[in-house]
Amino acid sequence: MDPESDAEWRAQWALVTTPLGEEWSGRARYAAAMYFYKKGEMSAEALEVYRLCSRLDNEDPLPIIRQRGIGKGWLERFDQA
Known part of the structure; x- marks a missing residue:
């Protein structure tokens, strides 16, 4: 099964790509990043950047x-x- 066809995957993708600057967006991105980490799609090092x-x-984890x-x-x- 293609992960992108899964409703939960798509919901988490929407959260991990929450626009910068929205209230609580950093926390939403981190929570979604944890989902992708648990799925094996993200390294522990990348997850740590989302945590930080x-x-x-307003901080974009991708450039870091x-x-x-x-x-x-x-x-x-x-x-x-």
Whole structure:
């Protein structure tokens, strides 16, 4: 089964891509990142970046992940979206 056809996967994707600056958006992105981590789609190092950014609604975790050179597969998923 293609994960993107799963309703839960799509709901979590919507959360992990919550626009920056919305109230509680950092926490929403982190909660969704935990889902993808548990599914094996995100590394522990990338998840840690989401955790660090969770209280910073305006902070985009993706540039930090790129800067650290971690989460290559995760970044590729964003580049495809």
